[in-house]
Amino acid sequence: MRKSKSGKNDNEHEALELNNDLSDIEKGITEDEQILPEESYKLLIESGQAEKISPKASGMLTWQLAKSEADNELYLRLIANGSGGLFSKDWVPITKIESVLENQPATGFTSGVFKSLFKGASANNAGFLAAVLRSPDICLLEEHPDKLFTHVLYPDWRDRLNKLSAIDIQETITED
Numbered sequence: 001m002r003k004s005k006s007g008k009n010d011n012e013h014e015a016l017e018l019n020n021d022l023s024d025i026e027k028g029i030t031e032d033e034q035i036l037p038e039e040s041y042k043l044l045i046e047s048g049q050a051e052k053i054s055p056k057a058s059g060m061l062t063w064q065l066a067k068s069e070a071d072n073e074l075y076l077r078l079i080a081n082g083s084g085g086l087f088s089k090d091w092v093p094i095t096k097i098e099s100v101l102e103n104q105p106a107t108g109f110t111s112g113v114f115k116s117l118f119k120g121a122s123a124n125n126a127g128f129l130a131a132v133l134r135s136p137d138i139c140l141l142e143e144h145p146d147k148l149f150t151h152v153l154y155p156d157w158r159d160r161l162n163k164l165s166a167i168d169i170q171e172t173i174t175e176d
Contacts, residue, residue, distance in 0.1 A: 047079075048137045050128075057083065061131055065167070073094065074095075076092050081124075088125050092129070097114075097129075098161060108147065108151060108152045111130040117129065
């Protein structure tokens with residue numbers, strides 16, 4: 001690595017650039033790379049919790065479900081990892097998660113199928129998303145009966161997904 005005149009390496013500069021990139025990701029980026037301000041999301045579930053998949057892992061994952069006012073679509077994101085470890089705070093469109101799930105075999109699949117949903121390079125992203133999709137509040141996936149790190153779709157996963165989409169509608173009905 002090249003050294004700067006001050007004698008320090010360029011890691012600080014690179015870290016600053018990475019932090020700037022993460023700030024943009026935290027604000028939300030649409031498919032056409034347009035950055036959506038945080039205010040353009042209406043939180044439907046402000047703070048859901050999910051257990052990690054590995055029995056050796058500690059801490060809980062915290063996630064949010066929101067509706068974008070820009071495109072009226074549902075989005076999911078991770079916001080905290082109780083035991084540390086990097087992850088992306090990208091808002092992931094539920095429609096993209098659904099597209100991935102539609103193509104999975106009934107025999108089971110690994111978390112790696114979710115890698116393409118994230119711009120960030122953290123190896124934790126896909127596994128953490130799978131853990132959230134297994135959580136009681138989302139409940140689209142369950143553990144394979146014979147393989148801990150393999151997932152299977154609930155037979156009624158589409159109905160469950162539709163119930164998530166209906167959260168905002170029910171909230172509007174109760175407010176009237």
